[in-house]
Amino acid sequence: MNREMTKLPNGSGPKSNFIRAIVAEDNHSGRYGGRVQTRFPPEPNGYLHIGHAKSICLNFGIAAENDGLCNLRFDDTNPEKESQEYVDAIKESIRWLGFDWAGDVHYSSNYFQVLFELAEFLIEAGFAYVCDLNSDEAREYRGSLTTKGTDSPYRTRDVAENLGLFHRMKLGEFPNGACSLRAKIDMSSPNINMRDPVLYRIRHVLHHQTGNKWCIYPTYDYTHCVSDALESVTHSLCTLEFEDHRPLYEWLLDALGNENFLPRTQHSSTDSIYNFPKQIEFAKLKLNYTVVGKRKLKRLVDEGLVSGWDDPRMPTLVGMRRLGYTPSALRNFCESVGVSKNEGVVDIAMLEHAIREDLDASSPRVMCVLDPLRMVITNLGNDDTATLSLARHPKITEFGMRNVPFSNEILIDRADFLEEAIPGFKRLVLGGEVRLRGSYVVRCDEIETDLEGRIQKLKCSADLATLGKKPEGRKVKGVIHWVSADKGVPIEVRLYDRLFNVEYPESKDVEDFTKCLNPNSLRVIKGCIIEPSIFTDSIIGAVQFEREGYFTEDVSESSSSRRIFNRTITLRNSWE
Numbered sequence: 001m002n003r004e005m006t007k008l009p010n011g012s013g014p015k016s017n018f019i020r021a022i023v024a025e026d027n028h029s030g031r032y033g034g035r036v037q038t039r040f041p042p043e044p045n046g047y048l049h050i051g052h053a054k055s056i057c058l059n060f061g062i063a064a065e066n067d068g069l070c071n072l073r074f075d076d077t078n079p080e081k082e083s084q085e086y087v088d089a090i091k092e093s094i095r096w097l098g099f100d101w102a103g104d105v106h107y108s109s110n111y112f113q114v115l116f117e118l119a120e121f122l123i124e125a126g127f128a129y130v131c132d133l134n135s136d137e138a139r140e141y142r143g144s145l146t147t148k149g150t151d152s153p154y155r156t157r158d159v160a161e162n163l164g165l166f167h168r169m170k171l172g173e174f175p176n177g178a179c180s181l182r183a184k185i186d187m188s189s190p191n192i193n194m195r196d197p198v199l200y201r202i203r204h205v206l207h208h209q210t211g212n213k214w215c216i217y218p219t220y221d222y223t224h225c226v227s228d229a230l231e232s233v234t235h236s237l238c239t240l241e242f243e244d245h246r247p248l249y250e251w252l253l254d255a256l257g258n259e260n261f262l263p264r265t266q267h268s269s270t271d272s273i274y275n276f277p278k279q280i281e282f283a284k285l286k287l288n289y290t291v292v293g294k295r296k297l298k299r300l301v302d303e304g305l306v307s308g309w310d311d312p313r314m315p316t317l318v319g320m321r322r323l324g325y326t327p328s329a330l331r332n333f334c335e336s337v338g339v340s341k342n343e344g345v346v347d348i349a350m351l352e353h354a355i356r357e358d359l360d361a362s363s364p365r366v367m368c369v370l371d372p373l374r375m376v377i378t379n380l381g382n383d384d385t386a387t388l389s390l391a392r393h394p395k396i397t398e399f400g401m402r403n404v405p406f407s408n409e410i411l412i413d414r415a416d417f418l419e420e421a422i423p424g425f426k427r428l429v430l431g432g433e434v435r436l437r438g439s440y441v442v443r444c445d446e447i448e449t450d451l452e453g454r455i456q457k458l459k460c461s462a463d464l465a466t467l468g469k470k471p472e473g474r475k476v477k478g479v480i481h482w483v484s485a486d487k488g489v490p491i492e493v494r495l496y497d498r499l500f501n502v503e504y505p506e507s508k509d510v511e512d513f514t515k516c517l518n519p520n521s522l523r524v525i526k527g528c529i530i531e532p533s534i535f536t537d538s539i540i541g542a543v544q545f546e547r548e549g550y551f552t553e554d555v556s557e558s559s560s561s562r563r564i565f566n567r568t569i570t571l572r573n574s575w576e
């Protein structure tokens with residue numbers, strides 16, 4: 001079955017936002033010669049989460065809309081926390097989300113040699129010096145938001161001494177933290193980022209890409225702007241916490257670019273204008289009932305509070321994929337939250353709405369009974385079996401039909417039967433009638449209970465004139481789902497719910513977010529029975545269990561002898 005074909009068209013075109021407007025203006029003015037080049041720069045220190053999805057959709061989206069390119073660049077300047085496992089997982093998640101990067105994967109570490117040589121230039125030009133203050137001293141000299149900083153006593157070293165020390169740093173002659181290379185900017189700047197920021201620090205540690213080649217590593221601020229320039233990035237989109245770093249980004253590019261150390265004008269239509277990459281900040285995506293942030297997610301994994309990065313309750317791309325969220329739903333969600341400079345918390349109901357909308361259009365229907373109760377239809381014999389033909393989708397005929405075996409013994413959900421009617425209950429009661437979805441109207445004549453009084457079996461009679469027809473002379477309102485008792489297939493179902501039971505687990509009032517986990521975020525139900533069409537028709541991806549929700553087989557844990565389905569999402573928002 002071709003599922004793409006049945007996707008409802010996503011009618012609305014891209015909404016305007018301030019970044020799209022800036023890019024359009026730059027195209028118009030020819031600032032970058034009409035080129036648009038972005039990059040997605042994850043640090044390989046964890047798995048991607050829903051916030052990254054926003055950044056991916058934005059960066060790859062802006063590039064694609066403008067016939068531009070988007071690079072994937074691993075921002076790997078903190079080797080202690082990074083690993084190849086994360087590199088591989090990040091690449092896979094980006095592809096899964098439906099994007100592909102331009103050319104080869106880039107790594108900031110590809111530029112370590114260039115960055116080193118550019119740092120030598122900065123030293124020679126008097127823009128950088130080696131400083132021996134230890135981290136406590138450096139903090140003291142830096143000043144605060146309300147007090148100016150103080151010049152380091154090492155600030156006046158001459159070029160030759162600085163170069164010599166910087167080379168010795170590289171050769172591994174000093175222990176971690178003994179000294180650092182700093183930009184010489186302004187210790188009295190109101191912006192703390194401009195108070196002689198560190199460009200290089202000593203770290204005797206193996207790097208996942210460069211091995212033991214380096215024992216000094218460039219800082220994020222130094223690396224990022226240079227990497228952007230080397231890759232001819234035009235628009236460098238990042239989140240708001242870097243707003244105060246923008247002057248440094250520009251200072252460094254100016255310092256290096258003025259001497260034509262960096263490619264500056266190769267794409268410009270006007271040589272005189274400043275056309276280095278432009279850093280533009282936007283607000284991070286935050287969701288209620290959720291933590292985003294790799295550090296916190298890593299804690300959940302490391303402390304065993306979830307089963308791993310791909311636990312279906314995690315807001316990671318691998319977790320949401322296992323839960324059954326689709327790339328198209330996530331892309332629609334990212335588009336619908338928009339891009340702005342306002343730090344707001346998005347209601348998770350918006351994400352769930354995007355998932356439901358997508359799955360409603362793309363999921364075949366099946367019947368599955370989560371809590372089976374046996375029903376015997378007494379006016380049918382053992383040989384009265386039939387194969388009913390039911391639509392796979394109620395609205396989209398391209399899905400076709402499915403075969404559903406019917407017989408005189410079927411299973412219904414325990415919750416769909418009550419001995420005595422209560423107001424509002426429209427399903428089956430003793431002495432009452434109900435429609436079996438796609439089959440007959442049945443009346444419950446008798447119940448059988450075990451010694452404890454628990455109902456074991458319903459004895460019902462079918463109105464044989466009601467297959468595909470309304471019953472004569474009366475109305476039967478309720479419709480319930482069912483599965484053939486001998487042809488149904490047992491499965492295990494995992495009902496997931498929100499991981500946190502407080503709305504803002506990241507708020508300052510919450511002392512420890514790991515203490516607000518929802519104890520009912522996972523319920524495992526064994527012995528559910530599903531109609532066989534799901535396996536005979538080799539259906540993959542999410543399906544709707546009629547009246548229960550959308551479910552997706554857990555391919556990482558399911559086996560042919562133990563089939564496991566994750567509830568991707570309920571049919572309606574039932575959280576409240």
Ligand code: ATP
Pocket residue numbers: 040041042043044050051052054055075237238239283284285286292293294295
């Ligand atoms: P985290 O706090 O989860 O570690 P990060 O910003 O440190 O996030 P990076 O790997 O550095 O993670 O992020 C790669 C890109 O994704 C960056 O451009 C970053 O700004 C962006 N990004 C990260 N989190 C979000 C978010 N919640 N919303 C939007 N963009 C995000």
Ligand code: MG
Pocket residue numbers: 043
């Ligand atoms: Mg980070």
